[in-house]
Amino acid sequence: MVILSDITKSYILPGGEVEVLKGISLEIKRGEFISIMGTSGSGKSTLLNLIGCLDRPTSGKYLLDSIAINTLSGNELAEIRNKKIGFVFQSFNLIPRLSAIKNVELPLLYAGILTGERRDKAYEFLKKVGLSERGEHMPSELSGGEQQRVAIARALINNPAIILADEPTGNLDSKTGQEIIDIFKAIHREGSTIIMVTHEKYIAEQAERIITIKDGVCFGGCY
Amino acid sequence: MDAIETIRVAKDSLFVNKLRSVLTMLGIIIGVGAVILLVSIGEGARKEIYKELGELGSNILVVVPGKTSKEGGMHMGTSVVRKITYDEAKFIEKRAKNILHAVPVIVGTSWIKYKGKSRDTYIVGVTEPYFEIRNLKMGIGRGISTSDVDSHLKVCVLGRTVRKEIMGDANPLGAVVSIGDAKYRVIGIMAQKGMALGFDIDDVVFIPTTSSMELFDTDRLFNITLKVRSTELVDRAKKEIKEILIKRHANKEDFTILSQDEMIAVMGKILNIMTAVLAGIATISLIVGGIGIMNIMLVSVRERTREIGIRKAVGAKNRDILIQFLAESIILSVAGGIGGVVLGVALSTGLKQLFDFLPTHITWWSVAIAFAFSALIGIFFGVYPARKASLYDPIVALRYE
Ligand SMILES: Nc1ncnc2c1ncn2[C@@H]1O[C@H](COP(=O)(O)OP(=O)(O)O)[C@@H](O)[C@H]1O
Ligand SMILES: [Mg+2]
Secondary structure, eight states: OEEEEEEEEEEEETTEEEEEEEEEEEEEOTTOEEEEEOOTTSSHHHHHHHHTTSSOOSEEEEEETTEEGGGOOHHHHHHHHHHHEEEEOTTOOOOTTSOHHHHHHHHHHHTTOOHHHHHHHHHHHHHHTTOTTOTTOOGGGSOHHHHHHHHHHHHHTTOOSEEEEESTTTTSOHHHHHHHHHHHHHHHHTTOEEEEEOSOHHHHTTSSEEEEEETTEEEEOOO | OOHHHHHHHHHHHHHHTHHHHHHHHHHHHHHHHHHHHHHHHHHHHHHHHHHHHHHTOTTEEEEEESOBOTTSOBOOSSSOOOOOBHHHHHHHHHHOTTEEEEEEEEEEEEEEEETTEEEEEEEEEEOTTHHHHTTOOEEEEOOOOHHHHHTTOOEEEEOHHHHHHHHTTSOOTTOEEEETTEEEEEEEEEOOOOEETTEETTSEEEEEHHHHHHHHTOOBOSEEEEEESSGGGHHHHHHHHHHHHHHHTTTOOOEEEEEHHHHHHHHHHHHHHHHHHHHHHHHHHHHHHHHHHHHHHHHHHHHTHHHHHHHHHTTOOHHHHHHHHHHHHHHHHHHHHHHHHHHHHHHHHHHHHHOTTOOOOOOHHHHHHHHHHHHHHHHHHHHHHHHHHHTOOHHHHHHOO
8 A cells, every 4th residue: 555666865955965765665555553663863754754745755656545646746745644644743743722622623624524523523533542521621731641642533533544653652651652552553453554653662563564764775674 | 624614713823812913903903093084084174175165155256366277286386476456356346247246355364462462363354245255154243344445444353262362251342452563443253163174263353455455565365255146147257257357467367266166176186185195194004004914924824833734744735724824814904904993983983072173074985995905905914924834845844843
């Protein structure tokens, strides 16, 4: 379902061009639970953002559900993100001014779903992550673990093809982190495809397959 | 994203920074309020002047020195204008068949003194028919008579304000006042007329034209105010006077004969300019308000960079972001516009109540234009920040701290 062929990504910096990804090819099948590991600065987030259609590769081919992502416009990418991708970030990335339930509703808003249905569905997903009582709370009133669960509910709400998580436990203590991983495992059992970046071995090992990135190339687990 | 949600999201984010939103709106409130208020002052002046001119009656003509062009603009100081004299007025009255009265009017300012009190006021030299022609009523005593004029009598009729200022409650009739170097006997007091356009029309002293010629040492008239025998004869009378005066002015038409309609038209042109200038000044403040909106929207976009990144990450298209921010600036300016309408209407109504010399008149079109303009300003000054927000790269926006 995710097929990357010889993907490179360069950033143009004042000091010159820096190639962060240097030709990555990998394949991920529907329903897999993948960990991406690598040292800090090795290009894990860059790779995840490319898979999540937040960014475009400098060269190479990317097929997502047989769609050639390279050829799409910014707005088409936005639509793909809305329909097929659910993001979970290290720093939760909830909108601070919006209540938990409003944050969860957000993808539905851009999918053109009307208010009543949005609320019902958002409530359903908050319940799924065990936060049915916290819907009206603002992010600042929630603990880190709770915020991350709100973010997971938001990622799941549009029933996406892939869940992408960039160090989802990075800002949490190990107990809370494990709770988050348990949620991922549960949704994986229900059939979701999950790609999770982490640099903690014991977390990575709970996935089915570990992809290792080193200096912008694939070091292992890419197929 | 549906319209209701767009407005709700915009409203919510404006409520988060209540003080800031209100201060930003204040610029628009003041701008719209100023447009409505200043236009209402201009239009109030127009109404008042039209009323005054309308009361003159349609069988009045006024001859003034100088040639007014057909477009109604005055030529001022371009060439030496030949004066119109007292004798010419007398001549017209005698010769012109269609004229009932011709009043030679002289206007100047002078000090008037009575028992140690004094006032600098308008002195108007007139003849007997003037009071009837201009619809001026006497309070007590009598007006200037033909024999006063013929005998160059030093008599005067005081307006209410002048009387109050220099003599208070003392019996005015028969009192002797000084105007310039001469002594004048008070023969009458005008009925109260009130204020018009900030000009106190009771702050005036009438004396015989002949005496005013001596006072100001001139035979140059301010105008000749004419009463035509009947309304139907106005055009014929105009032609007649024109012929008489041209002959006496060495075949040059260096004077203007204005009928009531023409006076209204000339005043209308002047008032149009005045209203346009007032509206223009007010519009500048509206534009300044718009720049305030743009400034605050730019700050807001920057502050919410991360939010924009998050929204894009979950599927917001450029257009969604554009509309979201545009909605905010439009809500700011439209709410400001509504506030401005309320302020402008309240101020013009209040002014009218408080000061009877400021007869404001609110026109629906100024309210409509000011309000529509405020909405346009929200769009115009909101587009740039909103577009900027919509074009953020999601990755860059998400990394923004
Ligand atoms: N937008 C960017 N502009 C310039 N350099 C970037 C940008 N994003 C990432 N990089 C650089 O690319 C490298 C890889 O970054 P990243 O993918 O975030 O690494 P990781 O997530 O593995 O720690 C780093 O050296 C980082 O500084
Ligand atoms: Mg990273």
